Amino acid sequence: MLPAREEILRSAIFKTSRSGGKGGQNVNKVSSKVELVFNIETFAYFTDEEKVLLKEKLQHRLDSEGLLHIVAQEDRSQLLNKERTIAKLIDLLKKALIVQKKRKPTKIPKGIIEKRLKNKAVTANRKESRKKPSID
Template sequence: MLQVSPTLAIPDDELVERFVRSSGPGGQNVNKVATAVELRFDVVNSPSLPEPVRARLLARRDRRLTDEGVLVLSAQRFRTQDRNREDARERLAALIAAVLVPPKKRIATKPTKGSKERRLGAKRERSTVKQQRRSSGWDKE
């Protein structure tokens, strides 16, 4: 059972783990032992995800998300299979936890009186500079 939050847990039967050979550190062990983990989680068909969380997760347009709605995480940071498995599960939990809280709605605000005055003052200054350049008589001899 992968505990994402106090209210959300994902059963192990929804997670598909595949172990493959890893690149990177490990010496000759790399050629013999499948230490890298490929964790797959079907976001679209998961019964444990609430609908709003599923929608936000699919809307992220993450490159690790396949066209069928399966999230594929690859972990090969560590030299042991157990550590890589743990790492992949932690990353999945963090990814789901990030979309658990709905984003805040933006409240439209108006510019303050001071900011309007500063903007108009800057426009006036720029205008006078350009007018002075025009009429300052760059003589055309």
């Protein structure tokens, strides 16, 4: 179960800076790039097991201090970029908290094995009948 958006916003830190790309003069004067910094360890909503799971699944996205950084600079508006970072964070947390079910190995049914062997025998007989007879 994911925490409410407001709880995530309380514990997240937002940093803004000037972004590159389209925008002309707007790019040079407006800080529209938004970086969201989220600390999984200090976020009280998750249990210890969930924190371990999140750290394990998101380890390639965490920095040396265990902080999760998400950056958005696609839009020209700081507000839209902030919304994008929040959406990305929620999506990441959702995907990381999914525990995959363990696969139960199953046996191949006897009927299917017999059917395969029967088809092999039919094919072998068909090919055998195409050969020239031996002169023994």
